[in-house]
Amino acid sequence: MLRAFYIGRFQPYHFGHHAVITRIAEEVDELVIGIGSAQKSHEATDPFTAGERVLMLYNALEHLPIRHYVVPIEDVRYNSIWVHHVASRTPRFDVVYSNNPLVIQLFREAGFCVKESPLYVRERYSGTEIRRRMIAGEKWEHLVPKPVAEVIKSFDGVVRLKNVSTSDSDFSL
Ligand SMILES: Nc1ncnc2c1ncn2[C@@H]1O[C@H](COP(=O)(O)OP(=O)(O)OP(=O)(O)O)[C@@H](O)[C@H]1O
């Protein structure tokens, strides 16, 4: 039984992520999906809460043919302990898929087998580009699975993103 791990911020979950996850599902038996920077929301680059992102993934992956777990994971101050932090919040996994250089470096140093996942039409499928379109009032719905667009609309996510993007207040502890 081979269980894989894949992490992203999913702000929002889009067809680039979906292509990667669909491909991983052909190679492994189970998949743990980490929702990274789970503590963040209501910011221009991270507008959606961990709970909202759980819902996006849960609904978009309803028909994924393998068992999968969606686990929110907060950032920690020290990169050196991040892999242990991830492991303490997830079912045990055997292989990591990522193309984030820091994620790859940290997992390889910790002794994990890491497979690099290729980018899928990156200029089209990118969280940054989708958020830009949302703020500009351009079409974005075709870049995400239908259930994701429905979740975002259910809580007026585009209005929130526009509001937090124009706000000049930056709250941090
Ligand atoms: N088009 C894509 N094809 C394949 N993988 C992608 C694509 N876009 C992002 N990824 C990967 O998915 C993982 C999660 O990324 P993330 O949730 O930050 O998405 P993103 O589109 O890069 O978002 P942002 O633009 O907000 O940084 C990362 O490893 C990232 O490289």
Ligand SMILES: NC(=O)c1ccc[n+]([C@@H]2O[C@H](COP(=O)(O)O)[C@@H](O)[C@H]2O)c1
């Ligand atoms: N020290 C840390 O908390 C740490 C280190 C490496 C990656 N991460 C997180 O992993 C996720 C990686 O996903 P992206 O590829 O979408 O950036 C991000 O949420 C990032 O913040 C956190």
